[in-house]
Amino acid sequence: MPTHDAESGSVSPRPKASDELRQIALEQFAAVGFAGASLQQIADEAGYSKSSVLYHYANKEALLEAAIGPAIDRLGALLQRYIDRGSSLEARTLFVEEFIDFLLEHRLEVYTFVNQGHSLRGIPVIDRANAFIVTLSHTVCDDNASTVEKMRFGVALGGATYSLVAGMDFLDADSLGPAEEVRAALIQLVGELLAPLALPA
Amino acid sequence: MPTHDAESGSVSPRPKASDELRQIALEQFAAVGFAGASLQQIADEAGYSKSSVLYHYANKEALLEAAIGPAIDRLGALLQRYIDRGSSLEARTLFVEEFIDFLLEHRLEVYTFVNQGHSLRGIPVIDRANAFIVTLSHTVCDDNASTVEKMRFGVALGGATYSLVAGMDFLDADSLGPAEEVRAALIQLVGELLAPLALPA
DNA sequence: AGAGTATTTGACCAATCGGTCAGAAACTGC
DNA sequence: GCAGTTTCTGACCGATTGGTCAAATACTCT
Numbered sequence: 193m194p195t196h197d198a199e200s201g202s203v204s205p206r207p208k209a210s211d212e213l214r215q216i217a218l219e220q221f222a223a224v225g226f227a228g229a230s231l232q233q234i235a236d237e238a239g240y241s242k243s244s245v246l247y248h249y250a251n252k253e254a255l256l257e258a259a260i261g262p263a264i265d266r267l268g269a270l271l272q273r274y275i276d277r278g279s280s281l282e283a284r285t286l287f288v289e290e291f292i293d294f295l296l297e298h299r300l301e302v303y304t305f306v307n308q309g310h311s312l313r314g315i316p317v318i319d320r321a322n323a324f325i326v327t328l329s330h331t332v333c334d335d336n337a338s339t340v341e342k343m344r345f346g347v348a349l350g351g352a353t354y355s356l357v358a359g360m361d362f363l364d365a366d367s368l369g370p371a372e373e374v375r376a377a378l379i380q381l382v383g384e385l386l387a388p389l390a391l392p393a
Numbered sequence: 394m395p396t397h398d399a400e401s402g403s404v405s406p407r408p409k410a411s412d413e414l415r416q417i418a419l420e421q422f423a424a425v426g427f428a429g430a431s432l433q434q435i436a437d438e439a440g441y442s443k444s445s446v447l448y449h450y451a452n453k454e455a456l457l458e459a460a461i462g463p464a465i466d467r468l469g470a471l472l473q474r475y476i477d478r479g480s481s482l483e484a485r486t487l488f489v490e491e492f493i494d495f496l497l498e499h500r501l502e503v504y505t506f507v508n509q510g511h512s513l514r515g516i517p518v519i520d521r522a523n524a525f526i527v528t529l530s531h532t533v534c535d536d537n538a539s540t541v542e543k544m545r546f547g548v549a550l551g552g553a554t555y556s557l558v559a560g561m562d563f564l565d566a567d568s569l570g571p572a573e574e575v576r577a578a579l580i581q582l583v584g585e586l587l588a589p590l591a592l593p594a
Numbered sequence: 595a596g597a598g599t600a601t602t603t604g605a606c607c608a609a610t611c612g613g614t615c616a617g618a619a620a621c622t623g624c
Numbered sequence: 625g626c627a628g629t630t631t632c633t634g635a636c637c638g639a640t641t642g643g644t645c646a647a648a649t650a651c652t653c654t
Contacts, residue, residue, distance in 0.1 A: 209631080224512045228428025231612065241633050246613065248631090306555070307508055310562050311425045326563040339570035340578035343556050347548075347582050350555020354507070355547030361511050361523070369540035377541035381548050384585065410601080432642065442603050447643065449601090595654100602649070611640060622629070 210248040210258075212238045217245075218259040222300040222357065226256060226312055257317045263294075263301035264321045270294055271328055279391045284332070288386065292378045295352055296371070303357040306349065325349075333389050341389055348385040352378055411449040411459075413439050419460040423501040423558065427457060427513055458518045464495075464502035465522045471495055472529055480592045485533070489587065493579045496553055497572070504558040507550065526550075534590050542590055549586040553579055 216238045220229035231252060235242045249255040274287040295302055305312075305321040312318040329345050356378075368374065417439045421430035432453060436443045450456040475488040496503055506513075506522040513519040530546050557579075569575065 346556030346560035347552030351548030351552025354551020359547035
């Protein structure tokens, strides 16, 4: 009996419509881009009408805000904690670990704004996210660093998000082991990339 | 006299329309995605009408093929030379260098298909490109490698393309030194990532 | 000059875009 | 049962999408 509703548990009580729509919108935004994703297709995929989408979310931008906003806020909090903790090598190591966990939990959100942060400038939630990334880059490595040092951050960020979302295709999807191994691998690789960086002033 | 036409050189003879359109289309595809880029906007940006775009290129897909196809072909040739050369450590080091140069010369092309290769499956030029990436990943690191080893390739590819295109925004654009420094930095970082990889059988 | 080709364009098309609105359901508490 | 609210939907809107086509312009060659 796969369809009983009340919250007895286990057997797929249909989730709230707004949540379904938000999740599917997120997948579409990550897959075909914000501009390329249409409200109609999001509605179809979720089994609702386009009007229903616009009932739950005032417009397309509000849907984007709902899809990635909470993750952006969590990133902001994460970053603030890191800054408050002061710059030490242990603090940075801990932050890398926390950031990878954040990335694993919000891959689609991060991938979406990391790869479209430029073209979507002007949308509030995107501007918020971009500001965080700038802060993060200046926190992990200050201005007068060498070219190769400055690029370590970009390669780590882009490499991690890419290999978690887009790279899953030709990386034989899940042939690369359980989630725990992926986590450990990312922590190691990002750690390797950032290790040679001098602590900022 | 900035507008004389014959090939005397130096003073901006207006390039062929098809070339202008191809270049601007490439920039749009990289910036807002294939789905998000409209023929109208490409035409406007180039100073032509939409009809002119469709005169030079049969349809939107043909424009994508023209925009990134040649780069894909060059990648295929590059990859074939690497395979023919046999798997040795020097061969791989040389390949990394060649690949970075290829990347620097075709950043927008690579960024476009690397980040949209999944959603644009079915378009011939994209399928060609995806096949090359799969081959490349299996060439640089064989199947029975560990999780972290397999992810080294993905992080290197995604990280390099990202930091060359999208990352330029908060990396203070060109504050990271002349092109030669960027090249050296990329060779070093990708080299670091791939160095621990065992040669495939 | 005039014929012939290459290029450019506007008018037009069906389909889809994001978005509005009024009303049909469905669910609530009584 | 019935009022009140929440949710959902179809009809509709102007704008834009990729694409067709015939006519206008520009260029080349004799």
